[in-house]
Structures are given as structure tokens and as C-alpha cells.
Amino acid sequence: MSRATAELTPAARAFLTRPDTAAFTTLRPDGTPHVTPVRFxxxxxxxxxxxxxxxxxxKAxxxxxxxxxxxxxxxxxxGLRWVTLEGRAVVTDDPERLAEAVRRYGVRYRMPPPVPPDLxxxxxxxARVLSLNL
Structure with missing residues (x-):
């Protein structure tokens, strides 16, 4: 278990299994933030x-x-409850890693994700978990 995971309360862990969306923030090449809703x-x-x-x-x-x-x-x-997950990201099209991501998405959202040809x-x-009221 990672240190960040250890920081999650049971309520926060349960919150992160709900079929909700999140705001995903990445940085554009010019350093400005790009925020988009995602399922994860x-x-x-x-x-x-x-x-x-x-x-x-x-975002990719x-x-x-x-x-x-x-x-x-x-x-x-x-509402006034939230969890933020901060860390470092990579993009991959590795078939095994993609299959695991698709499998987990199906479990959480009870449907498969869209599967475009360039998935x-x-x-x-x-690395860090922040939360409020969880």
C-alpha cells in the first residue's frame, strides 16, 4: 500500500468507488492548466x-x-465533500495495462468505457491525497 493510500480514510475510499466524475488537471506545454471532467x-x-x-x-x-x-x-x-489525488502521470497503450484500466472502469461505472481506435x-x-469532510 502506498503512503498516499494510507492517508485515505475508509469514508474517502468508499467515496472514490462511487460512479462519479472528477476534474482532471494537466499542464499544457505553455504551463497553463487544462481542466476537464473525466471518469477514473x-x-x-x-x-x-x-x-x-x-x-x-x-489531456493525453x-x-x-x-x-x-x-x-x-x-x-x-x-457538495462540501471532496478528494484530490495528486501525482505523476504517464500515457501508455500497452495492451495489458489498457485491459486492466478498461476492466476497472467497467466495475466502477457498471459499463465499459468508450473504446476509440486510439484508446x-x-x-x-x-503521491498525495487531500480531502475534506471524508
Whole structure:
């Protein structure tokens, strides 16, 4: 279990399994933030969040341009309750890693994700967890 995962309360862990969306923040090549709503999964045992998307999507391009460990943040909120997962991300089209991301998405959201021909997964190694009222 990662240190960041250890910081999660049981209520926060349960909150991150709800079929909600989150705001995903990446940095554009010019350093300005790009924020977009996404569906994601969080593997508490590995301390790894996953976002499936198209390789050509701005968020994937931002992560790829950020180098081997681009800084990112995911924030899931519901009223005055929220959890933010901060860490470093990479983009991959590795078939095994993609299959795991698709499987976990199906479990959390009870449906498969969209599967465009250029599907990739953004994998975020979570280094910090922030939360309120959980």
C-alpha cells in the first residue's frame, strides 16, 4: 500500500468507488492548466489512478508532453465533500495495462468505457491525497 493510500480514510475510499466524475488537471506545454471532467478508477493497493482516453485528446497530449512523470491532479467532489489525488502521470497503450484500466472502469461505472481506435490509459502514481469532510 502506498503512503498516499494510507492517508485515505475508509469514508474517502468508499467515496472514490462511487460512479462519479472528477476534474482532471494537466499542464499544457505553455504551463497553463487544462481542466476537464473525466471518469477514473483508483487502485488503492497500488496507489494508481487510471483515466482512459483517446491518444489525441488534449489531456493525453499534455501528459505525454510533460515527460516521463508529468504532474497532474484528479478531484472528485460532491457538495462540501471532496478528494484530490495528486501525482505523476504517464500515457501508455500497452495492451495489458489498457485491459486492466478498461476492466476497472467497467466495475466502477457498471459499463465499459468508450473504446476509440486510439484508446490509451493515463496512469497516475498518486503521491498525495487531500480531502475534506471524508
Amino acid at each position: 478508477t483508483y487502485d488503492t493497493a497500488a496507489g494508481l489512478a487510471r483515466v482512459t482516453t483517446r491518444a489525441g485528446a488534449r 497530449r499534455n501528459v505525454a508532453a510533460g515527460g516521463p512523470a508529468a504532474p497532474v491532479a484528479l478531484c472528485q467532489a460532491d 490509451v490509459v493515463v496512469e497516475i502514481t498518486v
